[in-house]
Amino acid sequence: MKVIKYIFLFCTILTLTSCFDIIDKISLKADGSGEYAVILNASKSKTRLQSISKMETINGKKVPKKSEIENKVNQASSFFKSVSGISNVKTSLDFDNFIIKLSCNFKKIENINSGLEQLKAKNIIGKTIPTQLYKQNVAEKTFIRNKIGSYKNDYDKLSKADKEVFSDATYTSILQFENVIRSQTNNSYTVSPNKKAIKLNGNILDLILQKKQIQNTILLH
Numbered sequence: 001m002k003v004i005k006y007i008f009l010f011c012t013i014l015t016l017t018s019c020f021d022i023i024d025k026i027s028l029k030a031d032g033s034g035e036y037a038v039i040l041n042a043s044k045s046k047t048r049l050q051s052i053s054k055m056e057t058i059n060g061k062k063v064p065k066k067s068e069i070e071n072k073v074n075q076a077s078s079f080f081k082s083v084s085g086i087s088n089v090k091t092s093l094d095f096d097n098f099i100i101k102l103s104c105n106f107k108k109i110e111n112i113n114s115g116l117e118q119l120k121a122k123n124i125i126g127k128t129i130p131t132q133l134y135k136q137n138v139a140e141k142t143f144i145r146n147k148i149g150s151y152k153n154d155y156d157k158l159s160k161a162d163k164e165v166f167s168d169a170t171y172t173s174i175l176q177f178e179n180v181i182r183s184q185t186n187n188s189y190t191v192s193p194n195k196k197a198i199k200l201n202g203n204i205l206d207l208i209l210q211k212k213q214i215q216n217t218i219l220l221h
Contacts, residue, residue: 019045022204025174028109032138036112037103046098066095072124073100079118080104085111109134109143141179145186147215151208169204179220186216 020042028034057063070093077091085107092101106112116131135144155163175189176197184191189198198218206212 019168021170021172023172023174025176026109026134027176028136028143028178030138030178032108032136033106034109035103035105037101040100042098046096069093069100073102075122076102076119076124079122079124080115083111083115083118086115109136141182141220143175143177143218143220145173145175145214145216145218147213148207150210152210155205155208166203166205166208171200171202171204171207173200173214175199175218177218177220182219182221184216184218186213188212189216 020040021044023037023039023041025037025039026034073091073093077089080086080089080102087105089104090102092099094100104115112134113132116125116129116133119125120129120131130146130148133146133148135146136142155166173189174197179196181191181195181198184198186200188202189200191198198216200212200214200216202212207214
């Protein structure tokens with residue numbers, strides 16, 4: 001079992017390198033609607049990945065073909081489009097720099113949870129991936145990033161080579177708001193000078209082992 005498949009979207013090829021970045025970004029309006037994007041960026045390892053992409057297997061693992069990756073991304077896009085409240089779904093694949101992006105608009109943040117549930121139901125993402133990630137109460141002006149479970153047991157079962165996949169992998173979460181942030185419960189997130197955005201940076205391994213927590217409750221003015 002590959003832990004990374006159960007945590008993030010569309011990252012089959014990233015299991016072949018330890019140097020990649022995952023960025024998710026939410027821009028939220030006062031009425032609860034907004035934009036969502038997730039980016040998988042392995043450009044720092046593009047020379048190595050270009051060589052690997054010409055191989056059939058590496059370390060006993062099948063190297064995915066470009067067509068297989070394209071198919072997964074297209075399937076994910078199609079299922080996201082079918083979710084009520086989600087619109088303007090876009091995907092892009094840059095195989096020169098190994099960057100994959102999915103973005104969409106939503107009427108409420110819970111639509112993203114529903115989109116992830118669809119991907120899980122269609123086996124695009126693993127069965128243990130958390131899907132109820134976000135919650136918002138527009139009337140009370142609160143936005144919640146839910147807690148996710150620990151993947152330490154799964155990580156401990158991996159081979160040394162598989163564990164090395166996470167050694168230099170990073171995760172960045174950016175939350176932007178139309179309203180000013182009044183307070184938050186997780187100081188691992190950095191608040192922007194204008195108090196309308198927060199950002200979490202971390203090593204993916206720290207999140208897997210829960211050395212850094214991702215949950216947060218943000219109160220808005």
